[in-house]
Amino acid sequence: MLKRVGEERNTEGVKIPVREASFPAPFREGLEYSSPARGNWNIVHTGMLIPESHQIFVCALGCLRGVVLTAAEMNALDRYSAIQIREENVLDGGMEELMIDGVTDIIEKLRYRPKAILLFISCQHFFLAYDQKLVFSVLRERFPDIKFVDCYMIPTLRKSGLTPDQKMRIQMYRMWEPRPVKEKKVNHIGSNLQISPTCELVSMLENAGYEWWDLHRCRTFQDYMNMAESALNLAYEPMAIPAAEDLKKRLGQDYLYLTFSFDFEELEENYDRLAKKLGIQKPDFSELKSRARQALIHAREVIGDTPVAVDYTFTFRILSFTRMLLEYGFHVAEIYADSFLPEDEENFYWIRENYPEIVVSATNRPGMRFQYEHGEGTALAVGQKAAYFTGTDHFVNVAESGGYYGFDGIIQIAELLEDAYFNKKDRKALIQKKGYGCESCI
Secondary structure: OOOOOOOOOOOOEEEEEEOOOOOOOOOOOOOOOOOOOOOOOOHHHOOOOOEEEEEEEOOOOHHHHHHHHHHHHHOOOOHEEEEEEEHHHHOOOHHHHHHHHHHHHHHHHHOOOOOEEEEEEEEEHHOOOOOOHHHHHHHHHHHHEEEEEEEOOOHHHHHOOOOHHHHHHHHOOOOOOOOOEEEEEEEEEOOOOOOOOOOHHHHHHHHHHOOOOOOOHOOOOHHHHHHEEEEEEEEHHHHHHHHHHHHHHHHEEEEEEEOOOOHHHHHHHHHHHHHHHHHOOOOOOOHHHHHHHHHHHHHHHHOOOOEEEEEEOOOOHHHHHHHHHHHOOOEEEEEOOOOOOHHOOOOOHHHHHHHHOOOOOOOHHHHHHOOOOOOOOEEEEEHHHHHHHOOOOOEEEEOHHHOOOOOHHHHHHHHHHHHHHHOOOOHHHHHHHOOOOOOOOO
16 A cells, blocks of 8 residues: 655544544445454354355355455365356356356365355346346255255445345354254354353353253254254344344244343343243352452553553444443543444443543544554554554454353453453464454464
């Protein structure tokens, strides 16, 4: 990226005090910039959670570049294939033939027989009179031993209706079929990262005699299909709600949304609703809450008045997290976020009223391309984008909440804050790795 010599960095339109910010979108939409912080998952990572499955992407060569690099970086090229759409395929009306013949050729040449095919279509299919029902009916008839599910790489839909991320989380469970229900079996759905095994939510269910499943525990495709037996689906990510609603409509599986929060009372309310839903006794979390409070107090004593910068890639409830830090005396100086969730509205106005000088910074505005610090940053960052833009090597390297949920999650995050304060990380090496928590060859 070229930059005029001696040019001063202009923060107009990309950094504003929270007192001047609007909710839920503090910045005007337009041309977007993407920083090198790559910890969040994409549709390739998510699809790989289904064991014994194979992904096939059908799109133009330029689009294929990104997804094939993701598969390569996570050492999963053996589970990835692609069909390139050329100009003649668009002009001659043979898209269905291209897909049917292409998928058939791929399956017949694979060294293993996948139990499922995740077939990704792209924007071009929506622009053409493409007959998707025909394609999938032929493939299912031709390969009756393989499950097929339609998946979507449609960035043009990002600003209207369900996002590609939300749609992907729906399709992840579309291969489930009706099963006899096991009343003592519960799923956690819609999360890319596994909930921490020490979380009190897990022990609450297991101590009450419930079988607990999520995609991360599935070792075989049959394990994945058996999740359809569960009587209840639990979700704590907003992106998972459409998937939970779809499963309720298709299979009759009930669901409970336990909003991800860093507010102690809100967490208690989540567990109250879960206990009521299952008809079980809610454990006494008094000791655990006390430990969480002490962990935050200790972290604040260690970190002192060091400025803290947080960003939305660390957790979807970034304002709930920020408010918790502020209530425990941390010096939060900057929030990196382009928009906020409706669930965080109360937290937004609380922060704006009590800490009006905190800076809200965009992450995807073009003006941010020169905002990163080349030298040694002095802040403690929470999240990869905050680390990149502040130029600090003292940062919490976690994306998408890292599975740290509940009071136990708060304790672990407090420990990560202390570790980040004392120990530097190789910022450049870490933040370029796609998909935090996935294997990377970088």
